[in-house]
Amino acid sequence: MPDTFDDAAQAVSARPAPRTAAFADSGRQVFEVEVQGLHAVAARLDGAFTAACTRILECRGRVVCTGMGKSGHIARKIAATLASTGTPAFYVHPGEAGHGDLGMITDADVVLALSYSGESDEILMLLPVLKRQGNGLIAMTGRPASTLATAADIHLDISVPAEACPLALAPTSSTTASLVMGDALAVALLDARGFTADDFARSHPAGALGRRLLLHIRDVMHGGDEVPAVRADASLADALMEMSRKRLGMTVVVDEAQRLIGLYTDGDLRRTLTDPGIDVRDARIADVMTRDPIAIDADALAVEAARLMETRKITMLPVLDAERRVVGALNIQDLLRARVV
Numbered sequence: 388m389p390d391t392f393d394d395a396a397q398a399v400s401a402r403p404a405p406r407t408a409a410f411a412d413s414g415r416q417v418f419e420v421e422v423q424g425l426h427a428v429a430a431r432l433d434g435a436f437t438a439a440c441t442r443i444l445e446c447r448g449r450v451v452c453t454g455m456g457k458s459g460h461i462a463r464k465i466a467a468t469l470a471s472t473g474t475p476a477f478y479v480h481p482g483e484a485g486h487g488d489l490g491m492i493t494d495a496d497v498v499l500a501l502s503y504s505g506e507s508d509e510i511l512m513l514l515p516v517l518k519r520q521g522n523g524l525i526a527m528t529g530r531p532a533s534t535l536a537t538a539a540d541i542h543l544d545i546s547v548p549a550e551a552c553p554l555a556l557a558p559t560s561s562t563t564a565s566l567v568m569g570d571a572l573a574v575a576l577l578d579a580r581g582f583t584a585d586d587f588a589r590s591h592p593a594g595a596l597g598r599r600l601l602l603h604i605r606d607v608m609h610g611g612d613e614v615p616a617v618r619a620d621a622s623l624a625d626a627l628m629e630m631s632r633k634r635l636g637m638t639v640v641v642d643e644a645q646r647l648i649g650l651y652t653d654g655d656l657r658r659t660l661t662d663p664g665i666d667v668r669d670a671r672i673a674d675v676m677t678r679d680p681i682a683i684d685a686d687a688l689a690v691e692a693a694r695l696m697e698t699r700k701i702t703m704l705p706v707l708d709a710e711r712r713v714v715g716a717l718n719i720q721d722l723l724r725a726r727v728v
Contacts, residue, residue, distance in 0.1 A: 417551040417559070424547030424560035425567055431544050432571070439525050439541045440575050443474060446523070448495030450476035453484065455509050457558040458501040458565065465499065465569030472573045473582040481509035489516060497523040503545070503561045505533020514538050527568060529561055543568055602689040607725045608706045608715035609635060616641050616713060619648060623659070623670040626651055635716055639705045640676050645712045647705050649676035682707050685714050689727045692717055 443450055450469055454462035462478055469476035479488050481500075492498065498517055500510050505528035514535075517524060526539035529546035536542040545568050551559035615633035617626045619640055630638045630651070640649035651672060659665055659675050682705040683692050692704055696719060706715035 420549055420551040421560045421563050424549070424551075424564050427548055428545050428564045428568065435541055435543055436571070436575075439543060440572060440579065442523050442525065442541060443497055443572070443576060444579055446495070446497045448475075448493050448497070450474060451492050451496050451498045451522075452476060452478045452501070453481045453498065453510060453513075454501035455481055455507045457562050458503060458507070461562050461565045461569065462499070462501045464566060465501075465573070468569060468573045469576070472577040473580045474573065474576050481507070481513060485509065485512055489513065492517070492520070492522065494521045497525060499525045499527065500535060500539070501527045501565055502533075502535050503529040503558065503565070505530045505535040507535070510535060511538075527565055529564075602725060602727060603685070604683060604687050604689055604692055604706055604717060605685040605715065607689050607721045607727070608685065608717045609633075609721070610706075610715040614713060614716045615639065616645075617672055618642070619671075619673040619676075621672045623667055623672055623675060626672040627656070635703065635718055637703050637716065637718070638672075639713050639716065640672055641713055644710075647680070647682055647707060647711055647713050649673070649678050650680035650705060651676045652703060680705060682711075683717070684709075689722060689725060693722050693727050696722075 450466070452462040452466040452469075453459070459478075459480065466476040466478040477491075479491055484492075502510055505526065511534055514524070518538075523541075524539045525541045525543065526535045527543045527545055528536045529544070530536060531542060531544050531546075536544075545561065545564040547560040547564050549555070550557065550561060613633060613635075615629045615635055615638035617629050617638055617640055619642065621629075621640075626638050626640075630636065630653075637650060637652040639647055640651065642648055649672070655675060655677060659667060659670070665675065681695065681699055681701060683695060685706050685708055696702060696704065703716065703718040705713055706717055708714050
């Protein structure tokens with residue numbers, strides 16, 4: 388052992404430099420080993436997986452996910468995925484469960500226990516209580532003959548041919564297999580429940596995801612007197628005055644029933660000014676407007692407007708009701724302020 392700091396520094400500097408060219412090779416090897424592990428687990432999906440889905444689907448309570456160490460991290464993620472896709476679930480730390488948190492588990496709940504060895508003491512300690520309470524037990528292990536696997540009502544075998552860790556010590560392929568098995572359960576249950584995008588949105592109201600799924604055009608558009616609008620017999624000068632007052636860079640052109648017949652924008656104005664065949668002093672808006680412009684329904688999602696603007700290379704849209712009456716106006720700035728794009 389080095390006696391001084393200088394000795395330690397010299398020892399470190401004497402080590403061979405890492406072969407950086409081998410980093411990518413090592414990374415690719417991890418992917419290959421873990422993919423092989425997933426293929427092995429997928430090949431074993433059978434009646435036990437169906438039984439697990441059926442048991443959870445019939446559960447009157449919640450799915451209680453538990454696991455120690457790395458399995459605990461995966462169990463926590465599985466609980467979060469289940470909960471956000473229509474299956475009520477939460478995570479309980481098995482160590483804390485033995486010190487009072489078992490009270491969180493009711494007799495209507497199903498327990499999903501993760502332990503690759505199937506011999507985690509903290510989980511095994513809970514089995515008598517869970518059995519006595521009548522909880523259904525689904526185990527996810529890599530050893531079908533383990534204590535946890537044999538005690539469970541349903542066992543999901545997530546054994547893998549090899550860990551990606553070259554020392555075969557760090558859980559790598561096995562934790563990936565556990566995570567994917569949890570995803571498989573969540574998605575199968577999502578399909579069985581008929582879970583929709585609207586259902587998903589209700590459990591994700593915050594952040595960008597919630598805005599994309601919940602925000603409708605009528606929530607962000609300009610409406611009422613804010614909408615610049617003129618009739619087809621208006622002069623170009625009157626239309627420009629309306630655009631200037633409303634400051635949206637556009638005006639819709641409507642008939643007597645407020646149905647959309649045209650649109651005039653700042654871009655149209657630039658084209659008008661460079662057209663030698665148009666006298667802007669005498670022009671009528673009907674002569675220079677864009678007829679049958681692209682529009683969007685007020686009940687559409689705001690994200691649909693963003694997608695339409697991007698696809699058609701436009702920055703503003705008239706907003707219509709079911710009778711094609713103009714009820715609003717929307718531009719890209721409105722979507723930016725709402726953080727939809």
